[in-house]
Amino acid sequence: MSLRLPSEIVVEDVLPTLRVLLARELAEHGLTQREVAAHLGVTQAAVSTYLNGDPELEPRIADHPETAATVERVAAGLAEGEMDGYDALSAVLELIRSFEDRGPICELHEEAMPGLQGLGCDLCVRGANPELRTERAVLDSVREASRLLATTPAVVDHVPNVGTNVGTALPDADGPADVAAVPGRIYVMNGSVEVPANPEFGASEHVATTVLAATAVDPDRRGALNLATDDALLAAARDRGLDVLEFDAGYEDRGERLRERFADRGVVPDVLFHRGAFGIEPITYVLGETGAAAARLAVELVETAE
Incomplete structure (x- = not known):
């Protein structure tokens, strides 16, 4: 994964666009190129390029309504003498902090470092902390599982019509929002397993x-x-000595029913399956300590079942 700091994104993508927009707005207020250059801390030649050339702008910054509001406020304040350099810098920093909080700077940073995609990164806002590390580990587990499923040819024949998904819960999870999975489910297309999103x-x-x-x-x-659900896969699980449990296919109160079955048994099975019902496709669940562990076990089972 390429290492790009958020500050590099600001310097290379954000500030050049803001300088062009501020130069144009200051010129609209009647300032000369020399005056604009003094306010922006650039050369007069650079200002001439901003005003008369065709400098490249980052559209996610240039077209953002917060950018327009900040540029208008700063330019008016500088032109009318109601702002000095400190005030202008403060306003620009406020805009940048806003863009670092799940805004366009985050989007640009994820493009520069694809490994950040889907992590819900808050480094710029909150810094590193244990909760974020735990969330990253959970997301990484699902990502690892997805890659394994997508690169194992035998999985193709075991993906149900409704699609496959893999999930890992946070420690002490108490709802679906605490379980990471693949949006849109994993599916088969043209004989290959496709993972649609992070x-x-x-x-x-x-x-x-x-x-x-x-x-x-x-x-x-x-x-x-x-x-x-596939009999050969279930047989492979039993041959390995895994704990296999059948359950009712109905969706109503499924979570509570499963919880009661597990509690009555005193143990959670390795493999959980149902035979389907009207409008419900037969499905088997493979469980593990993490989604990645479940995927490794599932791959071993489907390859044995071939």
């Missing part, structure tokens, strides 16, 4: 229901994925 929290209610039922009984079982 993992996000709250992306799959069905996988989250199973994961939350498991963690309520065994806090170490925080991962699960679904596959099509």
Whole structure:
């Protein structure tokens, strides 16, 4: 993963656009190129390029309504003598901080560092903290699981019509928003497993229901994925000595019913399946400590079942 600091994004993508916009707005207020250059701390030649050339602008910054409001306020304040350099800098910094808080600077940073996508990064706003590290680990687990599923040819034949998903819950998760999964589900296209997006929290209610039922009984079982129910796969699981449990396919109160079954048994199974019902496709869940662990086990099972 390429290492790009947020400050580099500001210097290379944001400030050049803001300087062009401020130069044009100051010129609209009647300031000379020399005066504009003095306010912006650039050369007069640079100002001439800003005004008469065709400098490249970053559209996500240039077209943002907060940018327009800040540029108008700063230019008017400088032109009318109601702002000095300190005031102008303060206004620009306020805009940049706003853009660093899930704004266009975040988007630009994710493009420069694709590994940040889907992490809900708050480094610029909150700095590093244990909660963010835990969230990253959960998202990384789902990402690892997705890659494994997408690169294992045998998985193709076990993806149900409704699609596959894989989830990992945060420690002490208490709702679907605390379970990371793949938005839109994983599906098969042209004979290959396709992962449509980076993992996000709250992306799959069905996988989250199973994961939350498991963690309520065994806090170490925080991962699960679904596959099509297949007798060869179930046989492979039993041959390995895994704990396999059948459950009712109905959706109504499924989480509570699973939680009660697990509690009655005193243990969460390794493999959980149903045979379907009217309008409900037969589905098997493989569970593990994380989504990645569940995916590794699922891959071993589908390859054995081939």
